[in-house]
Amino acid sequence: MPLDALGPLRTRLRLTFAGQSESVPAWETALEEGDDAGFFAPDSAVWAVHSSMSPIAGGIRALLTQALHPGVLAGVADHSDYRTDPLARLAGTIRWIFTVTYGDTTAARRACAYVRRRHEPVEGDYVSGSGKHLHYSANDPALAEWVHIAFTDAFLRTYEALHGPVPGGADAYVGGWALAGELMGVADPPRTEAALQSRIEAFDAARQLAGGPRVAEVVAFLRRPPLDPLLKPGYAMLFGAVLETMPQRHLDLLGLSRPRLGPMPLPATPAAKATLAVVGRALGPIGPSQAAARRRLARLGAL
Structure with a gap:
């Protein structure tokens, strides 16, 4: 497909992910600044995963899993405007991920501290999976742990499904991104793939996960978010591929099932790979955040 033909898609993708379609957001170019190489090197598993196109699918899986x-x-339902302004929430999450991944250590710490400050007033009550009435605070280490492990597992599994093995191995990604969990207040985040899986299973075994009407509302929103019409077919392909990566237990709680055509499974992963290939061609091989980080590293002689 000629690159010029991808112009409309490029515009809509940039507007969706960055909140603006033409110029690069100032926070991305600011990643060129700083006095150190940051927490993650260009040859790290974290850079490999986060610089690919799979985080687009990983974000969907993370939100579905976190909702359990x-x-x-x-906290999301009571204190978030995801229904009325989902793209702003998406852009904020992307900014945090890329700043921690590509920024210097000061920028990464500042980004995490900012999110934690935003979380301070987020508290209330909820009914646990075991039926207990409990109080929640967004900065509670246990809740932060579920958010972190759901994110890590989602980005790891979607990369493996849509790209292949993680460079350096799955443990390299889980162990590397554990640092982000620590910066967000997670006590002793898992550092191996086996430990990650064990933590996820432990949450379910302790009856901390649940489905229900509130989960169904989030699922309905994530299945058909208010995207630009040009992006909806590709999103549907990614959503189907995400379901193929999820444990059956989580799908049951979400009220979802893997894509099927009548009684036969309908493989969605090949279509999702093709979708991400087109997205990658539209956006280019190196995003503005990574390019800014590379300029900083070159200035510091760290490449």
Whole structure:
């Protein structure tokens, strides 16, 4: 497909992910600044995963998985404007991910501190998966842990499904991104793939996860978000591929099932790979955040 033909798609993608379609956001160019190489090197597993196109699908999976914890879900439902302004929330999340991944250590710490300050007033009550009435606070280490492990697992599994093995191995990604969990207040985040899986299963075994009407509302929104019409077909392909990566137990709680055509499974991953290939061609091989980080590293002689 000629690059010029991808202009309309490029415009809509930039507007969706960055909140503006023409110029690069100032926070991305600011990643060129700083006095150190940051927490993650260009040859790290974290750079490999986050610089690919799979985080687009990983974000969907992370939100679905995070919604299974009633405390996390209550914080989003009670204190977030995701229904009325979902793109602003998406842009904020992308900014945090890329700043921690590509920024210097000061910028990364500042980004995490900012999110934690925003979380301070986010508190309330919820009913746990075991039926207990509990109080939640967004900065509670247990809730922060579920958010972190759901994110890590989602980005790891979607990369593996849509790209292949993680360079350096899955443990390299889980162990590397554990630093982000620590910066967000998670006590002793998992550092291996096996430990990550064990933590996820432990939440379910302790009856901390649940489905229900509130989860169904989030699922309905994520299945058909208010995207630009040009992006909806590709999103549907990614959503289907995400379901193929999820454990059956989580799908049951979400009220979802893997894509099927009648009694036969309908493989969605090949279509999702094709979708991400087009997105990657439209956006270019190196995003503005990574390019800014590389300029900083070159200035510091760290490349």
